[in-house]
Amino acid sequence: MQVKAILVTALLMAASGSINALSQTSTKDPNPFQVCSGKYALCTFSQCGDVQGKQPTVFCVCRVRQDYSVGTECEGPTKNPEGQTVLRSR
Numbered sequence: 001m002q003v004k005a006i007l008v009t010a011l012l013m014a015a016s017g018s019i020n021a022l023s024q025t026s027t028k029d030p031n032p033f034q035v036c037s038g039k040y041a042l043c044t045f046s047q048c049g050d051v052q053g054k055q056p057t058v059f060c061v062c063r064v065r066q067d068y069s070v071g072t073e074c075e076g077p078t079k080n081p082e083g084q085t086v087l088r089s090r
Contacts, residue, residue: 036074039066043089062089 043062051057064087077087 032072033070034072034074036069036071037067038074038076039064039087040069040071041065041087041089060089062087 041060041062042065043060046060046062048058048060051059071088075088077085080086
């Protein structure tokens with residue numbers, strides 16, 4: 001009998017968590033993320049530092065991957081005015 005009560009409680013908790021997660025979507029953009037295929041920067045465990053300049057910028061040394069990723073936009077590598085390749089982290 002106790003096992004049944006614990007199982008019912010666990011199922012109710014899981015269901016209520018799913019309902020809360022679904023209710024937290026934005027009314028402005030219901031799906032702001034998209035699946036991208038291409039080069040991206042994987043910066044999860046990277047060391048970063050501030051870059052002095054006109055705009056607030058951070059410089060990080062990250063691993064570059066060619067695969068699927070998720071982001072708010074699927075932007076590939078670009079060049080900055082100094083000719084360096086810039087790749088966004090997703």
